[in-house]
Amino acid sequence: MTRKITTLLFDLDGTLINTNELIIKTFQHTLGAYYPERTFEREDILPFIGPSLIDTFTGFDPERAQEMVDHYRAFNKEHHDELILEYDGVYETIRALYEEDYKLAIVSTKMYDMILKGLKTTGLDKYFQVVIGLDQVASPKPDPEGINMALKLLNSTADEAIMVGDNYHDIEAAHNANVKSAGVSWAIRGADYLRGYNPTYILESMGDLLDIVRED
Known part of the structure; x- marks a missing residue:
């Protein structure tokens, strides 16, 4: 057949x-570093899961988007094995x-x-x-x-x-x-x-x- x-x-x-916890914590860490005056709860992060990082961070600040992507990836890689x-x-x-x-x-x-x-x-x-x-x-x-x-x-x-x-x-x-x-x-x-x-x-x-x- x-x-x-x-x-x-x-x-x-x-x-x-x-990788949900890894992704959420990485977004919270990254956004917290760039927007310390704001609080990002889990539900705030959910819409960012799926699209490419550059698309997500461009929505926050096109001029700093790649810098934010690099920040995200560094934290994500460092904590990868402990959180997946x-x-x-x-x-x-x-x-x-x-x-x-x-x-x-x-x-x-x-x-x-x-x-x-x-x-x-x-x-x-x-x-x-x-x-x-x-x-x-x-x-x-x-x-x-x-x-x-x-x-x-x-x-x-x-x-x-x-x-x-x-x-x-x-x-x-x-x-x-x-x-x-x-x-x-x-x-x-x-x-x-x-x-x-x-x-x-x-x-x-x-x-x-x-x-x-x-x-x-």
């Missing part, structure tokens, strides 16, 4: 690796997909070196044939460039691929690339938020992917 889905593309933060957590079932699912010869890739708005750091820290690095980071594309998600690049490198077509993510830009990038999409219910803003962007599937656990690809 010919598989309909042969290729799975994943976002990293909030999808495969629980694993999601239940992710490692086992990715390993199973790999062992069943599915093509696996990361398409993230994170820098390539930090993607590798996260994958290595959680032991997932050995399972992905392709990693696409922010510094490898001209236009980040929701632009389809990263997805299209991954598909080309994997010798896959859009109709045999699915993009898995925790944020609107993952789902919209999938739509723009004409691939299936799956939103994860453990997204920090919840499944109902993702349903508003019409993903093909909502995953209650990462293991749901196995049922989807095996039955597709």
Whole structure:
């Protein structure tokens, strides 16, 4: 039987690796350094999770945006390993997909070196044939460039691929690339938020992917 889905593309933060606390604390640290007169609560940070850092910080101060990005990345890298957590079932699912010869890739708005750091820290690095980071594309998600690049490198077509993510830009990038999409219910803003962007599937656990690809 010919598989309909042969290729799975994943976002990293909030999808495969629980970096929510790391991201929130890094934003709070960075914004606190530049706007000490303001207080940034967790809910204030949520809209910043997903879009590229330069887009987010440009919204605060275009002239200092890159400086703020550099500040963010330095703190994030320093505290990375102590603040990231694993999601239940992710490692086992990715390993199973790999062992069943599915093509696996990361398409993230994170820098390539930090993607590798996260994958290595959680032991997932050995399972992905392709990693696409922010510094490898001209236009980040929701632009389809990263997805299209991954598909080309994997010798896959859009109709045999699915993009898995925790944020609107993952789902919209999938739509723009004409691939299936799956939103994860453990997204920090919840499944109902993702349903508003019409993903093909909502995953209650990462293991749901196995049922989807095996039955597709």
